[in-house]
Amino acid sequence: MHSTHADQVAAQFGLTSRQVQAVADLLREGSTEVFIARYRKEATGSLDEVVVRKVRDGLEALADLDKRRDAMLASLEERELLSEALRTALEGAKSLSELEDIYLPHRPKRRTRAMMAAEKGLEPLADMLMEQRVADPVAAAASFVDQDKGIENTDQALAGARDILAERVSEDAGARAAMRELFMTRARLCSRPARGASKVDPAMAAKFRDWNDWEEAAERAPGHRILALFRGEREGVLSVEVRPDETVALAGLERRFVRGRGACAQQVGLAVQDGYRRLLAPSMENELRTKLKERADTEAIAVFSANLRELLLAPPLGSKRIMALDPGFRTGAKLVCLDEQGGLLHHDTVFVVGSERQIAESARRIRELVERFAVQAVAVGNGTAGRETEAFVRSLGLSGVFVVMVNESGASVYSGSDLAREEFPDLDLTVRGAVSIGRRLMDPLAELVKIDPKAIGVGQYQHDVDQAALKRALDDTVISCVNAVGVELNTASAALLSFVSGLGPSLARNIVAWRDENGPFGSRQELLRVKRLGPKAFEQAAGFLRIRDSKNPLDASGIHPERYGLVERMARDMGTEVVELMRDSGIRAAIDPHRYLSAEAGLPTLTDILAELDRPGRDPRPAFEHFAFAEGLHRPEDLSPGMILPGIVTNVTRFGAFVDVGVHQDGLVHVSQMADRFVRDPAEVVRPGQHVRARVLEVDLERRRISLSLKMVDQL
Missing domain, CATH: 2.40.50.140 (Nucleic acid-binding proteins)
Structure with missing residues (x-):
């Protein structure tokens, strides 16, 4: 990493270069963002994972800028166009737009009107016009008339010279910078009905009718409206323009290129107008659209990520015996009974509408299954027939059993997935969906990680945003939530384990295979026996994995194994055992953390250790609260x-x-x-x-x- 990169990112986010460099070094060594934020606070100055990810993204953006710069330099060198002045300018560019503006006049391009005019020998005439040093442009153009070159008269000669000037104006770095600023600060976002909009499906047209005559400052337009207007344009319903007042733009360019009021100045003025309307304005509008889209994408992705975090960290009911129903009218409700670990005990179909005999049989069947499997709660999916099913179950008066409506968004995605087929190869999709609904009530996080986050349905215009950026942000969110909560090593599915820091799908499957073959893990150290799980993966993962019944009580906590020796030393100094240290708050209160300071374990780490000893393995999610909709309202x-x-x-x-x-x-x-x-x-x-x-x-x-x-x- 260039040292200047650390300086640039540090300035961008208000950090020190040392902090950025520390994050860069740790990332390069294979550390994950959550591990760095949780267990390497001394190195980074206690940066949280949000800032660590910003540093990561900032460094990657600068690396991409360097790759683009290197490609430009190689292209120019190959074509023997690289002067020292051009090299210096490219190497000094601090942004992609600045880099592209410098490179633009030298970029290989299709034949343009300016190129064809230059091939006819009209560049000297263009130079004379630009310098505005001839009194009579028509007389000057006369010497360039050449029928063999296709220049029939002075009008054609002047038109070709203006084409050359128009391209120069559009490629001038200073002019582009000024126009970019104007577009960014003064452009208006306007939408009107598109040509042919009357032929669009009426239902589609109705969705965008509020934007048929819309105008606002592009700089202040909210992201959700930008995405809506651009979608309407893609659907052929709207015509969208993003430009400043043309009079203001042309006045700025004319001040830069036009001198005086003579005949030459008029020719340059015409070239400026053509260069702006035909070349520069469309280019700047495309740039601005890209910027607006990026801003809107960033906003939408942030909203989606925040919503996803709330769903993933929703209160879990915990290990209870669950009956879950995936509602349906015609085909009935698919019913499953699950044990405390979410294992399937029984599945059936019941009808909440139909003949009196069917309904009575369903009531009898539900009561019987509740008793047989000691059901403690009933989860009802909130899809079609959900409220009717909920009302029916409540009417049964099941003693000691509460009924909960569960958001089933994405359950059908899980039920048709390879993961569901692997777990329940012989079961119908609807039965798998009912299992997913029940497990969501027990532990939303453990179940939702099995589904593509985009299928959960929380966000705005998520299908319109940059899908690669969305996936990365959502993956970051899932990883953050999973590791914040911690994962029980002996019961977690491979899907959940795959999001633990340092693991991934392959090692997660290996962990489950080892567990199936050898039984429960007795300690965190046994992870090193898992196939292909080496010291680095162990370092990254161990602190986020929990073993509730381990002989070492620290294995159930968020204290990293690399700090076990430190905790044991604290216990010895206090004249007690680790287990007693974790049990007795009075002993913990007497510990002076400053006594244990070292280069590896500073005050932030020691504070975290003492907090973890106070509530080992604590779950950051709130307690579950029962909820019920108003009765009698279903539509x-x-x-x-x-x-x-x-x-x-x-x-x-x-x-x-x-x-x-x-x-x-x-x-x-x-x-x-x-x-x-x-x-x-x-x-x-x-x-x-x-x-x-x-x-x-x-x-x-x-x-x-x-x-x-x-x-x-x-x-x-």
């Missing part, structure tokens, strides 16, 4: 304005939040209805999975839209 038609309803936030976007009130159609709480105060970002007020009370504002049955408000609800 949007059952709602009316003014109703106050319990609901669950299902998705948070920059323009509002969607809330499930139990009618198979989420309602929208617009950002303006979030609270009795100004709210800039809905995430300040709500999060996915949060229980709220919402007032119904409007029900639009034609467009299947429900408008809700959280204003003053708690005061009613």
